[in-house]
Amino acid sequence: MSLVTDKIISKPKIETRDLGLEMTENNRSLIEISNFDFFYGEKQALFDVSMDIKEREVTAFIGPSGCGKSTLLRCINRMNDLIEVARIGSGKITVNGVDIYDDRVDTIELRKRVGMVFQKSNPFPKSIYENVVYGLRIQGITRKSKLDEAVERCLKGAALWEEVKDRLDTSGLSLSGGQQQRLCIARALAVEPDILLMDEPCSALDPVATAKVEELIHTLKDRYTIVIVTHNMQQAARVSDRTAFFYLGKLIEMNATDQIFMSPDKEQTEAYISGRFG
Amino acid sequence: MKRYFHEExxxxxxxxxxxxxxAVESVKLAMQALxxxxxxxxxxxxxxxxxIDDIEKQIDDEVVRYVSLRAPVARDLRLLFVAIKASHDLERVGDEASNIAGRTKKILAQGLPIDAVARVPRMCELAINMLEDSLRSxxxxxxxxxxxxxxxxxxxDTLNRENFKELVELMKSDSANVSACxxxxxxxxxxxRIADHAKNIAEEVFYLLTAQSLKEVTRGK
Incomplete structure (x- = not known):
């Protein structure tokens, strides 16, 4: 456990119910980012970024490498706290109105509410079953019936149940790349997050596995708020409701995905999505 | 695997x-009105x-959206191009029906020799059959x-040419017929023209189903 995390845990915690995530309504802003500046040491990675991310929608971050999209994604569940030189310059990020960089916020609790799926699937070297219940065991849940129920619910939620229900005790590492990624999504769902952050979740997958994950994203948005970083613009167009285009650490344009891909407001956005960039 | 956006x-x-x-209904009603x-x-x-115009606009918008967002290829892409082209043909069919109705109103105000209408029901029947068959295909x-x-x-086409000749004769025989004729x-x-649009739609459907130009196929026969 890092020093930063230790320090946060030692503070009085803001409970989930204070975050009020259970009481949210459709299509309101769940995540609000205001005038956010972010630095890695002396290098500024994000410049005055402001945006609202709507509840139960899929929001895609697009832009060339180094534009800051993954940095911003990682700021939403404070993953960047783990990088020693990372620091916020100014601005804030709120989740359901709570400033997540408030000293009293417990980052463990935050990351339970704001789950993350990474570019490379990273199942633990454990059985499929144990991968899914890992977070629940950490929470102290031991009752088998409850764990069994969570495994079935989450694997169904991740569209993996039918493929693995007869071999839950085999290693998660024995699955194909696409199945491993869906197992990681099931693991993230197990702790019942409200927000799922996905950092290029399909970049290591073949087209069939990519299609399955995209279908999954489409079904998950009924229950979860999803933010996805992708280099694949067609994927952003296919899966997202809203798209944000970043360049050199700045948010150039954010709008409904239809609008961005059919008639963007900014010339830079049009140049990027039509491949005329650079 | 069927994707969620295939429903679109x-x-x-x-x-x-x-x-x-x-469009078919409009043509039938225009004939009936006459x-x-x-x-x-x-x-x-x-x-x-x-x-009809509104549906064409809706199809145009849906196709542009699908092409922009879904990166369609192969038959899906052909369907979208065919939808744009066939909907334009159908929009023109609607316009022709409307033209027929408009001219019918003018004729009814003036009176028309009964012979002048003789071939039109057969033309209408043929054009509608072609249109219905192209849609069924x-x-x-x-x-x-x-x-x-x-x-x-x-x-x-033949009936139209014959019609034209006969109408000219009717106009020559009595100048009072000129306006209505x-x-x-x-x-x-x-x-x-409606028959031409039906033929266009058939060619478009053939392209959708085979990825081949019907004109080229018939030329190579």
Whole structure:
């Protein structure tokens, strides 16, 4: 456990119910980012970024490498706290109105509410079953019936149940790349997050596995708020409701995905999505 | 694997079918208005043209959106191009029906020799059959039916030419006929054009189903 995390845990915690995530309504802003500046040491990675991310929608971050999209994604569940030189310059990020960089916020609790799926699937070297219940065991849940129920619910939620229900005790590492990624999504769902952050979740997958994950994203948005970083613009167009285009650490344009891909407001956005960039 | 957005393609197909039904109905009603001297019906046909235009606009928007967001390829992409082209043909069919209705109203105000209308019901029947068959070839995905439609417009063309000659004779015989017969020349031409649009749709459906140009296929025969 890092020093930063230790320090946060030692503070009085803001409970989930204070975050009020259970009481949210459709299509309101769940995540609000205001005038956010972010630095890695002396290098500024994000410049005055402001945006609202709507509840139960899929929001895609697009832009060339180094534009800051993954940095911003990682700021939403404070993953960047783990990088020693990372620091916020100014601005804030709120989740359901709570400033997540408030000293009293417990980052463990935050990351339970704001789950993350990474570019490379990273199942633990454990059985499929144990991968899914890992977070629940950490929470102290031991009752088998409850764990069994969570495994079935989450694997169904991740569209993996039918493929693995007869071999839950085999290693998660024995699955194909696409199945491993869906197992990681099931693991993230197990702790019942409200927000799922996905950092290029399909970049290591073949087209069939990519299609399955995209279908999954489409079904998950009924229950979860999803933010996805992708280099694949067609994927952003296919899966997202809203798209944000970043360049050199700045948010150039954010709008409904239809609008961005059919008639963007900014010339830079049009140049990027039509491949005329650079 | 069926993707969630494939339902959007089905919507576009449905809208094209709906547009086809409306266009066919307009042509039938326009003919009925002429034969039964029914001004109310003629007005109804003219008003329904806006509905057909609206469906074309909706299909255009849906196709542009699908192409922009879904990166379609192969048959999906052909369907979208066919939807744009066929909906334009159907929009023109709606316009021709509206033109027929408008000219019918003018004729009814003037009176018309009965002989002037003689060939038109047959032209209308042929054009509607072609239109219905081209739409059925789309709905049932029957390339042989689409193929069979090409060439069927020749009889309509012949009837139109004969009609024209006869109408000229009627105008020569009595100058009082000129105004109404001129309207009939245009009505006859409208039915001929409707048959052309039906043939276009058949060619488009053939391309959708086979990825081949029907014109090239028939030329190479």
């Amino acid at each position: 393609l089905e919507e576009i197909r449905s809208h094209l079918m709906l547009m086809g039904e409306k 034969l039964e001297s029914d001004i109310e019906l003629a007005n109804q046909v003219m008003e329904s043209d806006d509905v 789309f709905i049932q995905e029957e390339e042989s039916l689409a193929y069979s439609i090409v060439g069927r417009d020749r009889e309509v 001129t309207e009939m020349v245009f009505i006859s031409k409208s039915f001929e």
